[in-house]
Amino acid sequence: MASRLHHDRPVSGLVHHVxxxxxxxxxxxxxxxxxxxxxxxxxxxxxxxxxxxxVPARGGSLSFRALMDDPDRDRVTPSWRFEACNAQxxxxxxxxxxxxxxxxxxxxxVDGLPTVRVVVSLGVQDEYGAIGVPQQRLxxxxxxxxxxxxxxxxxxxxxxxxxxxxxxxxxxRGGDADGDAVTLAWELFPARDSVPAxxxxxxxxxxxxxxxxxxxxxxxxxxxIVRVTVSDAIDARAVDLPILVVPxxxxxxGASDPAPPPVGAMLVVDQPRRFSVLVVExxxxxxxxxxxxxxxxxxxxxxxxxxxxxxxxFTQVDTGVAALELDPAHFDPGDRVxxxxxxxxxxxxxxxxxxxxxxxxxxxxxxxxxxxWAVEVR
Amino acid sequence: MKRRMPxxxxxxxxxxxxxxxxxxxxxxxxxxxxxxxxxxxxATGCSIAVSFAPTMPVAPATIVAQSDVxxxxxxxxxxxxxxxxxxxxxxxxxxxxxxxxDIQFDAPTAGIYDVDLFVGAGCPSFDxxxxxxxxxANTRAVRLRFVxxxxxxxxxxxxxxxxxxxxxxxxxxxxxxxxxxxxxxxRTPTATAVPAYVRFTSRSTPDAVIEGFTDSAGxxxxxxxxxxxxxxxxxxxxxxxxxxxxxxxxxxxxxxIDAGTALGGFVLxxxxxxxxxxxxxxxxxxxxxTVATTVADGSFSLRWREGGTIEQVTAVPPAASxxxxxxxxxxxxxxxxxxVRHATVPSSDVASTLVxxxxxIAASTEVVxxxxxxxxxxxxxxxxxxxxxxxxxxRTLRTDAAGRLPSARFIDGTGAAFITxxxxxxxxxxxxxxxxxxxxxxxxxTITGRVLRAAGGARAEARVRxxxxxxxxxxxxxxxxxxxxxxxxxxIALAAGGAYALLLIDPTADDAARTxxxxxxxxxxxxxxxxxxxxAISGEVRATGQSVGARAVGVAALCHLACAGxxxxxxxxxxxxxxxxxxxxxxxDPGVAQ
Numbered sequence: 001m002a003s004r005l006h007h008d009r010p011v012s013g014l015v016h017h018v019x020x021x022x023x024x025x026x027x028x029x030x031x032x033x034x035x036x037x038x039x040x041x042x043x044x045x046x047x048x049x050x051x052x053x054x055v056p057a058r059g060g061s062l063s064f065r066a067l068m069d070d071p072d073r074d075r076v077t078p079s080w081r082f083e084a085c086n087a088q089x090x091x092x093x094x095x096x097x098x099x100x101x102x103x104x105x106x107x108x109x110v111d112g113l114p115t116v117r118v119v120v121s122l123g124v125q126d127e128y129g130a131i132g133v134p135q136q137r138l139x140x141x142x143x144x145x146x147x148x149x150x151x152x153x154x155x156x157x158x159x160x161x162x163x164x165x166x167x168x169x170x171x172x173r174g175g176d177a178d179g180d181a182v183t184l185a186w187e188l189f190p191a192r193d194s195v196p197a198x199x200x201x202x203x204x205x206x207x208x209x210x211x212x213x214x215x216x217x218x219x220x221x222x223x224x225i226v227r228v229t230v231s232d233a234i235d236a237r238a239v240d241l242p243i244l245v246v247p248x249x250x251x252x253x254g255a256s257d258p259a260p261p262p263v264g265a266m267l268v269v270d271q272p273r274r275f276s277v278l279v280v281e282x283x284x285x286x287x288x289x290x291x292x293x294x295x296x297x298x299x300x301x302x303x304x305x306x307x308x309x310x311x312x313x314f315t316q317v318d319t320g321v322a323a324l325e326l327d328p329a330h331f332d333p334g335d336r337v338x339x340x341x342x343x344x345x346x347x348x349x350x351x352x353x354x355x356x357x358x359x360x361x362x363x364x365x366x367x368x369x370x371x372x373w374a375v376e377v378r
Numbered sequence: 379m380k381r382r383m384p385x386x387x388x389x390x391x392x393x394x395x396x397x398x399x400x401x402x403x404x405x406x407x408x409x410x411x412x413x414x415x416x417x418x419x420x421a422t423g424c425s426i427a428v429s430f431a432p433t434m435p436v437a438p439a440t441i442v443a444q445s446d447v448x449x450x451x452x453x454x455x456x457x458x459x460x461x462x463x464x465x466x467x468x469x470x471x472x473x474x475x476x477x478x479x480d481i482q483f484d485a486p487t488a489g490i491y492d493v494d495l496f497v498g499a500g501c502p503s504f505d506x507x508x509x510x511x512x513x514x515a516n517t518r519a520v521r522l523r524f525v526x527x528x529x530x531x532x533x534x535x536x537x538x539x540x541x542x543x544x545x546x547x548x549x550x551x552x553x554x555x556x557x558x559x560x561x562x563x564x565r566t567p568t569a570t571a572v573p574a575y576v577r578f579t580s581r582s583t584p585d586a587v588i589e590g591f592t593d594s595a596g597x598x599x600x601x602x603x604x605x606x607x608x609x610x611x612x613x614x615x616x617x618x619x620x621x622x623x624x625x626x627x628x629x630x631x632x633x634x635i636d637a638g639t640a641l642g643g644f645v646l647x648x649x650x651x652x653x654x655x656x657x658x659x660x661x662x663x664x665x666x667x668t669v670a671t672t673v674a675d676g677s678f679s680l681r682w683r684e685g686g687t688i689e690q691v692t693a694v695p696p697a698a699s700x701x702x703x704x705x706x707x708x709x710x711x712x713x714x715x716x717x718v719r720h721a722t723v724p725s726s727d728v729a730s731t732l733v734x735x736x737x738x739i740a741a742s743t744e745v746v747x748x749x750x751x752x753x754x755x756x757x758x759x760x761x762x763x764x765x766x767x768x769x770x771x772x773r774t775l776r777t778d779a780a781g782r783l784p785s786a787r788f789i790d791g792t793g794a795a796f797i798t799x800x801x802x803x804x805x806x807x808x809x810x811x812x813x814x815x816x817x818x819x820x821x822x823x824t825i826t827g828r829v830l831r832a833a834g835g836a837r838a839e840a841r842v843r844x845x846x847x848x849x850x851x852x853x854x855x856x857x858x859x860x861x862x863x864x865x866x867x868x869x870i871a872l873a874a875g876g877a878y879a880l881l882l883i884d885p886t887a888d889d890a891a892r893t894x895x896x897x898x899x900x901x902x903x904x905x906x907x908x909x910x911x912x913x914a915i916s917g918e919v920r921a922t923g924q925s926v927g928a929r930a931v932g933v934a935a936l937c938h939l940a941c942a943g944x945x946x947x948x949x950x951x952x953x954x955x956x957x958x959x960x961x962x963x964x965x966x967d968p969g970v971a972q
Contacts, residue, residue, distance in 0.1 A: 254954070255525040255932035257534065258589060265591040268575045268612045270666055272944035278525050278932025279954045288952050292885045306853045308774075310697060317854035321843075322952075325944060330772065330852055332694040332703060333659040334669035376575075378612070378659070378666040 044070040044132045046078065046124040056106060056140045058115050058178040064102040064138075066122055074126035078102075081121040084142075086113035106142055108178040114234055115142050145177035149184065149230035151241045156283045156296070161246040163283040164218050166296045168243060169204065172228040173211030180232035184212050187229070191222025191245060218245045251286075251300050251345045252367035254279025260373050263358065266336070269328050270378040275339050276323035277302065277371075285345035287322055300343050307338035309377075313355055314340055328377045335377040342370045423449040424501035428493065430508045437488040437510050443471075443495075444480045451500045463490040463507070464546065488512040488545035490916070502925075512544030518968035519938035520915065520950070521585065524554060527930045530921050532556045533601045536586040538938055541915060543968035549917035554931070556922040557603040560628040564596045564611060564635055571596030572618060572635050577610040578602060581625065585936070585946055602628050611635055616668045619681035638683040641667070642715045644676040645693050647701060648722040652676025655696035658718065660710070662689045684710070691757055691767075693718040700725055700787030702769030704755040709764070717758040723751060723769065726812035729785035733797055735805035736821025739781035740797050745817070747786075748772045748849050749793025749809050774852075783817070795819075796850040796873070803858045806850060806875040820874035825896070827904035829866040829882050832889045832911035832967075836866030840909070841883040844870055847895075848877035872899040884909055890950065890966035911967040912951075918959045927959010935963045 051063040066078040080097035082104045090111045095104045102122075107115055119139050124132040155168035162168055174182035188201045198219035207213055218224055224245055229238040255278040261267050280287035280300035289299035304324040305314035309331065318324055324339060331337060342351055342360075351370055353360035360370035427446045435441050447454050456478040460469040462485075469491060471483035485491055488510050495504040517540050525534045532554040541547045564572040571594060578588040582605050590600040609623040611633055619638020626633070641660070645653040658678045659669045663685020670680035682689075689710045695701040701720055710716070728747075733740045754769020771788045778784070790811040797805040797819050805819025829840035840862040846855040860870040872878055880894040889909035915935060921928045934949040953963040 254930050255527050257523075257525050257932070257934075258587075259534075261589075262591060266575065267589065268577070268610075268666075270661075270664075274944060274947040276934075276947075276949075278934065278952065279527065279930055281930060286954075288954055291887070304853075315854060318857060320859075324853065326853065327851065327944075332657065333666070333692050334657045334671075334694070378661075378669075 041074070041126070041128050041130050042071040043130045044068060044074070044076040044124045044126045046076070046122055046132050046136055048120060048122050048136045048138045050138070051101070056118060056142045057145050058106055058108045058142055059145060060106050062104050062106060062118070062120075062140075064104075064120055064122075066100050066102070066124070068100070068124050068132075070126050070130075072126070074128060074130075076124050076126045076132075079123040079125065081123075083119040083121075084110050084115045085117045085119065086110040087116045088113060091119070108180065114144060114178070114180075117141055144232070144234040146235040146237050147174055147176040147180065147182045147230045147232040148237065149174045149182075149228050149239050151226070151228050151239050153226075153241060153243060158249060158281065158283040161244045161249070161283075162218070163248050164221050164245050166217075166284065167200075168216045168218070170214045170216060170226050170228075170241065171207065171211055172213075172230075172239075173209075174230040176232045178232065180234070182230050182232050185229040185231070186212075186214055187227040188216070189225040189227065191218065191220050191224050193220045193222060194224075195219060216243070218243070221245045221247050248345065248347055249283050250349060250362040250367060250369055251280050251282035251343050253277060253341075253343055253369065253371050254281050256341075256371060258373070260359075260371050266374040266376040268378050269326060269337075269375050272325060272327045272329075273375075274323050274325050275341070275373055277341055277343070278322070280322075280343050282345055287343075298346055300345060303342045303344065305338075305340040305342070307340070309335040309337060314338065326375065331377040333378050337375045337377060338372055339375060340370065340372040344369070424451065425449060426495055426497060426501060426504040428495060428504055428506055430493075435485060435508065435510045436513050436515075438484065438486045439510055440482060440484050441491070441508060441510070442474065442480065442482045443493055443508075445495055445497075445504070447497050447501060449501075450497065452498065454497045454501075457496040457498075459492075459494040459496075461492045462487070463492050463548075485510040488515075490546050490548045507548040507550065509542070509547055510545070511542045512970050514971040515542035515544045516968040516971055517542050518966075520965055521936040521938045522549070522552070522915070522917075522963075523586065523932075523934040523936055523949075524552070524919060525932040525934075526554060526921075526928065527932075530554065530928055530931065531601070532921060533588050533603060534586055535603060536583045536936075539915065541913070541965065541968060543913070544970045546914040546916065549915055551918045551920060553920050553922055554928065555603045557601045558628070559599045559601050561631055562590065562592065562598050562600055562633065563631055564592045564613070564633045566618065567634055567636050572611075572613050572615065574611050574613040574635065576600070576633075577612075578607045578626075579610070581606045581608065584608075600628075604628065609633065610665065612666065616670065617681065619668060619683045620666055621683055622663070622665045622685060638667075638681045640679060640714060641682055641710060642677065642679040643717050645672045645678065645695075645718045646676055646720065648720045650719075653695055653699065653701065653720070656699075656718075657694040658692070660689045660691045662686050662710070682710075691716075691718070691765075693755075693767075702751070702754050702771050702789045702791075704767035704769055706755070706757045706765045706767035708757045713759055713764075715759070716764065717760070718755065718767070719758055720755045720769075721753060723754055724790040724812075725787050726790055727785055727787045728775070728783045728811075728813055728817075730815075731783040731813050732816045733777050733781050733783060733819075734816065735797050735799040735802070735819045737818075738799070738821075740777055740799050740805070740819075741779050741781040743777050743781075743800055744798045744854070745775045745777060745783065746772070746796040746798075746850060746852055746855075747775060747788065747793070747809065748795070749788060749791040749811065751789050751791030754789060754791075794850055794875075796846070796852070796855060796876070798854075798856060802856070803844075803871050804856050804873045804876075806873045808875070822871040823874045823899050823901040824869055824871050825880075825899065825902055825904060826867065826869050827894075828906050829862045829868065829884075830906050830908045831884075832909050836862075836864070837884055837889065837909060838862060838864045838866060839885050840866060840868070841885055842868050842870055843881045843883065844872055844878045844896075845881065846873070846876055847879050850876065872896070874899055874901075880904075882907060882909060884912075887951075887964050888912065890964060911969070912964040913967040914962050914964055915951075916960065916962045919955050919961065920959055927955060927957075929955055929957045929959060931955040931959070931961075933961045933963055935965045 047067040049065045068076045080102040082095035083091045085091035122136040200217035204213040224243040226241045285298045287300040290297040304318040358372040471481040474480040576590045592598045612620040645656040656672045665685045667682035670678035672678045693704045750770040755767035793809045807819040829837040842860040844858040860868045862868040878896040882892045890912040933953045935951045950965045951963040953961040
């Protein structure tokens with residue numbers, strides 16, 4: 001027998017009169033009739049599904065979906081509620097909603113204290129007023145976003161290293177995704193041979209761009225570490241900034257004009273020609289020279305040489321300038337002349353190469369202190 | 379005013395009178411009225427363009443800045459910041475619409491006004507500048523020469539900017555043209571490889587010369603900015619004539635070099651005897667020939683190519699010879715054989731000549747002898763004299779411990795000698811051979827002066843550097859230097875009678891350098907020497923396709939007009955780009971019309 005009666009559970013407040021046809025199975029003559037009884041509207045049910053992934057965090061976003069069901073296939077309306085609680089179990093209801101999807105932002109603070117837990121509640125009710133029980137409740141622990149800090153350094157950095165006795169400015173800027181106030185703590189781990197009285201590590205006025213700055217004046221070479229610890233009063237995070245301090249490095253020839261010819265080739269000079277070094281890279285002694293009066297930086301030194309036609313050795317012809325002019329009128333067509341420049345810094349280094357070697361590097365690397373141009377006069 | 383997308387101009391020659399610039403992805407506009415520039419980010423595809431009106435504001439001016447944002451991915455908010463670079467002071471502005479998309483600000487004084495715009499929405503900020511000119515500003519064309527380090531794939535290149543006087547100038551973002559690596563192949567008509575020196579002179583920026591060297595297979599790859607070039611090819615082989623290829627297209631790849639025209643002949647001394655070991659060469663239309671060396675019978679054979687109507691023929695005798703170098707201008711034309719004949723001219727040996735400077739014996743020192751004489755030889759076609767040749771000697775001798783010259787024979791001509799007296803500026807002595815046993819140079823002379831700042835007042839600690847010029851200039855000549863005192867006054871000793879260029883340098887670089895020419899040094903007071911005012915040209919250099927600056931690029935500011943020869947290579951100011959690609963170079967201020 002088919003019936004539309006629902007009688008597996010009571011439905012409060014609803015009485016339906018139902019007419020049902022009863023047909024005797026196999027009867028040769030049909031017999032129809034109605035009977036009356038109370039219909040029962042069944043309760044809807046629901047579950048909370050968290051849609052987003054990841055660990056709930058202060059200041060973070062959460063999203064939920066209501067998975068609703070009604071045995072009667074009635075229209076069901078959700079009722080959301082969101083509470084955030086602090087460590088003292090003080091909770092504040094922040095959000096409500098009546099859509100299938102529920103989006104909330106976890107407050108960073110509840111009653112002035114960090115949020116540690118959130119509670120999402122979901123109730124449902126069908127169009128006839130039946131309420132799903134029990135109400136769904138989801139409790140989630142909330143983590144604190146650790147503060148972050150960006151630490152930067154600036155100074156006479158060359159190839160990742162700094163010279164001693166020249167200030168290095170270290171900037172640190174803390175941040176916190178939760179919006180908590182952060183504090184910075186500075187520690188210095190000097191190189192092994194550093195003498196406290198000879199080094200400086202002191203606060204500078206806070207930069208207008210925010211954060212804090214320290215001045216480090218390393219007194220010896222070695223590996224120095226500046227540790228900056230940022231704290232938001234809940235969590236702390238330390239960042240180490242290694243600073244490699246190396247002895248004053250040899251200067252390096254940069255761009256020059258003209259470019260030196262390859263070995264065995266000769267530049268043809270048929271009109272006055274200026275041989276110039278445009279750039280000397282160095283940790284301390286530069287070209288073009290830094291502004292005068294700089295307490296730490298200086299100007300690179302130049303020594304220019306010429307090997308006259310037929311001469312065996314080079315002769316120094318000028319110093320202190322970045323260029324040498326060669327006038328072919330002072331020579332004869334077919335003359336072979338060699339122009340050479342050597343650079344130096346405040347240490348007065350010795351070029352370790354024989355006179356006949358066109359290029360030379362103290363460090364035997366790509367950093368050259370000597371460069372030569374072979375020239376044919378026409 | 380016009381709106382447009384960020385320009386993609388490169389560092390080709392262009393008159394960049396554009397007075398508004400940006401430092402955020404866009405290139406400095408190269409046309410003369412474009413003032414917009416943009417900030418863009420290749421990663422996000424977002425860009426900002428800001429245009430200014432008027433395009434060439436003159437103080438006092440009211441300037442409208444209009445922004446366009448392209449490709450933003452969110453809500454666009456407009457946050458402007460305007461500052462006067464010279465003082466760093468913020469300049470108030472007025473939004474021209476509710477969203478502040480466009481603004482207007484007053485520029486009461488000349489200078490660089492930095493304009494920054496932040497729009498959020500994942501878009502990089504716009505950092506630009508507008509140059510506000512001084513009323514009546516003179517202008518000066520300045521070549522900015524950029525020489526990238528080896529780490530940047532770009533050839534040396536130049537850009538011309540028109541700098542108005544009276545205020546600093548922002549040149550904006552200057553993008554290095556990476557050019558292309560063109561394969562070059564130098565061959566003979568029979569496809570034989572030619573090792574050679576190859577010089578490419580751009581037709582658009584002729585000062586930015588690129589040089590290369592082909593290998594034994596005749597190949598090289600030269601990075602050039604696309605365009606037309608005049609190419610000088612000087613083969614290593616003396617059997618092939620150098621060639622100047624005009625208006626060459628780099629896509630051509632192949633350069634053909636042949637033997638050119640043969641010119642043979644003999645070099646004979648005044649007695650008609652063969653001179654062996656002499657080097658004979660000529661230039662025609664600025665193109666050199668090969669350099670031929672005479673053999674035992676004095677004969678030579680060089681290869682050349684006619685480039686003009688008159689050729690400059692040079693015959694240099696061997697080093698041990700007392701014969702002079704001969705120079706003559708002659709029309710070779712179709713001649714296949716010429717004779718270089720030394721004339722009979724008296725000569726003298728300077729052996730044991732006592733050399734003194736100011737009466738003091740110049741012992742163990744170098745003496746540069748430079749003298750000449752007309753009619754020292756002839757260029758002949760058989761017995762026909764085609765041209766007279768002048769004779770010259772330029773040799774460096776060294777005195778002995780007694781201050782006496784070694785044996786060296788010179789034609790009896792006139793000229794001068796520079797005596798490098800130890801520790802001093804040296805001496806200049808007029809020469810007229812034969813000498814009378816002594817070569818006396820006057821004692822050094824003292825020159826005084828006072829260096830003043832452009833704005834008035836003494837320029838303390840100005841540096842003074844005197845470089846020998848003229849016929850006696852030579853590498854290794856003493857370079858007297860001095861430093862001005864606190865009142866700007868200086869004293870410097872120079873070789874009496876010497877020609878000098880006196881370079882006055884402001885150590886603070888507040889003012890530009892000044893060169894004072896001294897034709898013949900005598901004891902004199904130069905008086906007050908005011909340095910020219912300087913202004914700063916600033917900019918940012920980027921490699922092609924980069925949104926950040928290029929470091930360690932050499933930047934030289936060079937004169938563009940009213941200079942020639944080596945003066946075109948002497949920088950008015952130089953700089954190097956910092957890690958952010960920025961540079962500041964000081965040049966003389968063109969000033970303001972009175």
